[in-house]
Amino acid sequence: MSRTENALEKASRIRRSPQPVPAGRNGEPAATGAQGARIEHPHLVTSRSTFSPVAEEYKKLKARVMRMTKQEPFRNVLLVTSSVGGEGKSVTAANLALSLARDYDHSVVLIDADTRKPSLHTLLNVKPGIGLADCVADDIDIGSALVKVGNGNLQFVPAGKRHENPVELFSSQRMRTVILEMKSRYPDRYIIIDTPPVLLFAETKMISALADGIIFVVREGLAPLQHIIEALDLLKEEQLLGIVYNDAGPEGVNGTYPYHSYYRHYHSRT
Ligand SMILES: Nc1ncnc2c1ncn2[C@@H]1O[C@H](COP(=O)(O)OP(=O)(O)OP(=O)(O)O)[C@@H](O)[C@H]1O
Numbered sequence: 001m002s003r004t005e006n007a008l009e010k011a012s013r014i015r016r017s018p019q020p021v022p023a024g025r026n027g028e029p030a031a032t033g034a035q036g037a038r039i040e041h042p043h044l045v046t047s048r049s050t051f052s053p054v055a056e057e058y059k060k061l062k063a064r065v066m067r068m069t070k071q072e073p074f075r076n077v078l079l080v081t082s083s084v085g086g087e088g089k090s091v092t093a094a095n096l097a098l099s100l101a102r103d104y105d106h107s108v109v110l111i112d113a114d115t116r117k118p119s120l121h122t123l124l125n126v127k128p129g130i131g132l133a134d135c136v137a138d139d140i141d142i143g144s145a146l147v148k149v150g151n152g153n154l155q156f157v158p159a160g161k162r163h164e165n166p167v168e169l170f171s172s173q174r175m176r177t178v179i180l181e182m183k184s185r186y187p188d189r190y191i192i193i194d195t196p197p198v199l200l201f202a203e204t205k206m207i208s209a210l211a212d213g214i215i216f217v218v219r220e221g222l223a224p225l226q227h228i229i230e231a232l233d234l235l236k237e238e239q240l241l242g243i244v245y246n247d248a249g250p251e252g253v254n255g256t257y258p259y260h261s262y263y264r265h266y267h268s269r270t
C-alpha cells in the first residue's frame with residue numbers, strides 16, 4: 001500500500017464529531033489568540049485539551065505528517081489545498097498547525113495565502129494586519145507580519161491586502177524569496193500554507209512549487225470525482241503527502257465513496 005493510500009486510510013477515519021464542544025466551556029482551558037483573544041471557533045478542536053474523537057484524528061494526522069516530513073532534509077514547508085472551495089482547507093490547516101504547536105512539540109508558522117477569501121484570521125480570532133501579500137508586493141520583511149497565537153509556539157501570517165493579480169504576485173521571484181527566507185530563518189519550524197482551491201485559481205499551483213509537501217483536502221460528497229482527479233493532476237505526485245478526508249460520515253471510504261478505485265486510477269497513471 002502506498003504512503004498516500006496509507007494516509008488516506010488514516011485520514012478517512014475523521015468522522016463527524018457528535019457535537020463540537022465550544023472552547024472555554026465545561027471548564028477546559030481555551031487557547032488564546034493574538035492580542036489575548038480566545039480561540040473559540042467550534043471547529044478548532046485541537047485548540048482545546050478536552051478529548052474529542054475529531055481531535056484524536058488530528059493527532060494521528062499530526063503524527064503521520066511528522067513521520068513523513070521529519071527527515072533529512074526536514075520537509076517543513078507544507079501546503080494545504082483542495083480541488084474546489086469549501087472542502088475544509090482552512091479548518092484542516094489551522095487544526096494541524098495548532099496540533100503541531102501544542103505541548104511545545106514544534107514551532108509552527110501558519111500562513112494564509114488565500115488573498116481571495118482569507119479566513120484563518122477569523123478562525124484564530126486575530127485582527128488581520130500586515131500579511132503575506134503586503135510582504136511580497138511591498139517588499140516588507142515577513143518577520144513584521146508574524147502574529148503570536150496561543151502558547152506562542154504558533155505564529156500566524158495573515159493574507160494581507162487584496163491584490164488585483166494574485167497569480168502574478170505569488171508566482172513572482174519575490175514570493176519565492178519570502179518563502180525561502182522563512183525556510184532558512186526558521187529551519188526547525190513547520191511552515192503551513194493555506195491556499196485557494198487549486199482547480200480554480202492558478203496561484204496555488206505556483207505556490208505549490210515552493211512547498212516540500214502537499215496535503216489535499218477532500219470533503220465527503222462535495223467535489224465530483226473528476227474534479228478531484230483534475231486537481232491532483234495539477235500537483236506533483238511526489239509532493240503529495242496524503243489526502244485528508246474531511247467531514248466524513250460513518251461510512252467513510254470503506255462505504256460507498258469510491259476513493260479506493262480512484263486511487264488505483266491515480267497511481268496507474270503515467
Ligand atoms: N469537518 C467539518 N464539519 C463541519 N463543518 C466543517 C468541517 N470542515 C469545515 N467545515 C466548515 O465548512 C466551511 C468551509 O470550511 P473551510 O473554510 O475550512 O474550507 P476551505 O476549503 O478553506 O474553503 P475556501 O475554499 O472557501 O477557502 C466552514 O464554515 C467550516 O467551518
Ligand SMILES: [Mg+2]
Pocket residue numbers: 089090091114117119194195
Ligand atoms: Mg479557506
